[in-house]
Amino acid sequence: MTKTILYCRVSTTEQTIDHQEEQARAAGFQIDDVLADDGVSGITTRLRDRSEGRRLFDMLRSGDVLVVRWVDRLGRDYQDVTDTIREFMRRGVIVRTVINGLTFDGATKDPMQQAVRDALIAFMAATAQAQAEATKEAQRAGVAYAKANEPHKYLGRKPSFNREQFNRVRSLLDMGTNTISSVAKETGLSRQTVYRIKHDPYAAEAILVEWGM
Incomplete structure (x- = not known):
């Protein structure tokens, strides 16, 4: 069978x-x-x-x-x-x-x-393979950016969001029809956290990478 x-x-x-x-x-x-x-x-x-x-x-x-x-x-x-x-x-x-x-x-x-x-x-x-290499390059760029421009954030405490939440926030925001409040409600994050991800996704990505998330 x-x-x-x-x-x-x-x-x-x-x-x-x-x-x-x-x-x-x-x-x-x-x-x-x-x-x-x-x-x-x-x-x-x-x-x-x-x-x-x-x-x-x-x-x-x-x-x-x-x-x-x-x-x-x-x-x-x-x-x-x-x-x-x-x-x-x-x-x-x-x-x-x-x-x-x-x-x-x-x-x-x-x-x-x-x-x-x-x-x-x-x-x-x-x-x-090309997508994987592009993702790794974007992660490296995010880490380099955070180290050079926002080291206090980069070396700060563990992020209040995980990888799945980060990806979901980016996806919802990219739709262009969701408000900060609606995204926060759906992902279980604070409005401030969602705003930080929206304002500087590279720095948010870098923090996740640093923490191995």
């Missing part, structure tokens, strides 16, 4: 495992099992080297479906992601993404379809 397995990876800057599962089920996937690695970097740790990633390789059989929010959950390294997807396809595993609803299936024998599929895998893997 074939299975549909959802694999989630959560680093300190990403969504929660529950959120990724909710997204998959909302997209119509009938999930049989959920495997998740929490607090694991997709840049420095290959899928095979993660505890639940290893289980994934052991569990998946021909005909099974592997669901991920996007290919960056498998990894942020170009070579690792492309090798992983191709290995699963050689095994007869179908890889599907929640975002964009893409399907990678090794069953096709048509050379043109294979070429298009492989090019798309390569493009998405390269995009995942």
Whole structure:
């Protein structure tokens, strides 16, 4: 009997495992099992080297479906992601993404379809690595900015917000339709904290990085 397995990876800057599962089920996937690695970097740790990633390789059989929010959950390294997807396809595993609803299936024998599929895998893997590198550069820039311009804040006490709250505040503010008060209410933060994040997101990001959050 074939299975549909959802694999989630959560680093300190990403969504929660529950959120990724909710997204998959909302997209119509009938999930049989959920495997998740929490607090694991997709840049420095290959899928095979993660505890639940290893289980994934052991569990998946021909005909099974592997669901991920996007290919960056498998990894942020170009070579690792492309090798992983191709290995699963050689095994007869179908890889599907929640975002964009893409399907990678090794069953096709048509050379043109294979070429298009492989090019798309390569493009998405390269995009995942590029996004990771851009994020790291933005974090480094935020740290440098805070050190140079607001060292008293940078070296201050532990922030009153966590990474998930910070990301949620940024997301709500970017919509342009939410007030400071409404964002504070939804995130459980004070209006002053929300205002500080809005006024200087780079400094807020730098504080989180310094505290390893």
